[in-house]
Amino acid sequence: xxxxxxxxxxxxxxxxxxxxxxxxxxxxxxxxxxxxxxxxxxxxxxxxxxxxxxxxxxxxxxxxxxxxxxxxxxxxxx
Numbered sequence: 001x002x003x004x005x006x007x008x009x010x011x012x013x014x015x016x017x018x019x020x021x022x023x024x025x026x027x028x029x030x031x032x033x034x035x036x037x038x039x040x041x042x043x044x045x046x047x048x049x050x051x052x053x054x055x056x057x058x059x060x061x062x063x064x065x066x067x068x069x070x071x072x073x074x075x076x077x078x
Contacts, residue, residue, distance in 0.1 A: 001025055029067055033057075036071055043075075 001009065001024065013020040025033070036057065037050035057070045 001030070032067060032071055036074060039075055 005025075009023040010020060012018075013023050033054055037054050040053040041047045041050040053074060057067070057074060060070050061067060
């Protein structure tokens with residue numbers, strides 16, 4: 001993660017009461033989330049759906065599903 005995102009992850013981990021390591025993003029995850037955001041914006045015709053879909057995927061990740069699986073489901077739902 002870049003310095004800006006890492007600083008925000010630090011603050012979110014502290015305030016959210018979660019382990020900071022759980023907020024680390026791999027390069028693959030970063031690329032996958034950016035691609036998913038692009039898909040959401042283009043497929044829906046509304047850029048505002050990009051962060052919202054990524055947020056929903058994040059909530060679903062808490063249930064234990066993999067990012068790969070959720071990405072596939074999200075992109076096949078339309």
